[in-house]
Amino acid sequence: MKILILCTGNSCRSQMAEAWLQSFDPTLEVFSAGVRPEDHVSSYAIKVMNEKGIDMSQKVAKDVSLFTGDSFDFVITVCDSANKACPVFAGKVRHRLHQSFKDPALAAGTEETVMEVYRKVRDEIREWFWELYTNLNRDA
Numbered sequence: 837m838k839i840l841i842l843c844t845g846n847s848c849r850s851q852m853a854e855a856w857l858q859s860f861d862p863t864l865e866v867f868s869a870g871v872r873p874e875d876h877v878s879s880y881a882i883k884v885m886n887e888k889g890i891d892m893s894q895k896v897a898k899d900v901s902l903f904t905g906d907s908f909d910f911v912i913t914v915c916d917s918a919n920k921a922c923p924v925f926a927g928k929v930r931h932r933l934h935q936s937f938k939d940p941a942l943a944a945g946t947e948e949t950v951m952e953v954y955r956k957v958r959d960e961i962r963e964w965f966w967e968l969y970t971n972l973n974r975d976a
Contacts, residue, residue: 837972838865840908843915846870846897848881849937850914852958855890856965871917873897878941884954888962914961915939935964 839857843850850868857866877895885892907927913934937960943953 837909838907839867839910839912840903840906841866841868842871842900842911842913843868844870844872844917844939845874845941846899847874847876848878848940848954849957849961851877851892851895851897852881852885852961853912853914853965855885855892855895856962857969859890860966860969867898867903869898869900869903871900873899878954880940880950880954881958884951884958887955888958933968937961937964 841850841853841857846869850870854866854868857864874897877892877897882892882895904925905927906925908925908929910931910933911925911929912932914937916936937957938953940950940954940957943950
């Protein structure tokens, strides 16, 4: 199964979703990208995923244009901005899903306050993608 996860900057939400799916099943072909990618992956996203034993330190933000000619079983947007700006894919897309998650990059305050926001979003992403993954396997 081939899956593309999109958000605006490809710096945290889509990266965390990609990492979760790959941790559930390494045989999945999972990619993430942004409609306006940042220069780097969020250090907070890397830290909170490390807390769960998932290393994202080598991840890089990618532009969705790298994938618009490809075919996917699923293209999943994880923020409203990416959902609105989602490009047309030249390749076949079997299913297009949208689930918006709060942008943790907007968190302000102490480092611990920001980390708590990232943890909450990380856990919400895990829960939603785990449910999707288990439902897909049940239907297979």
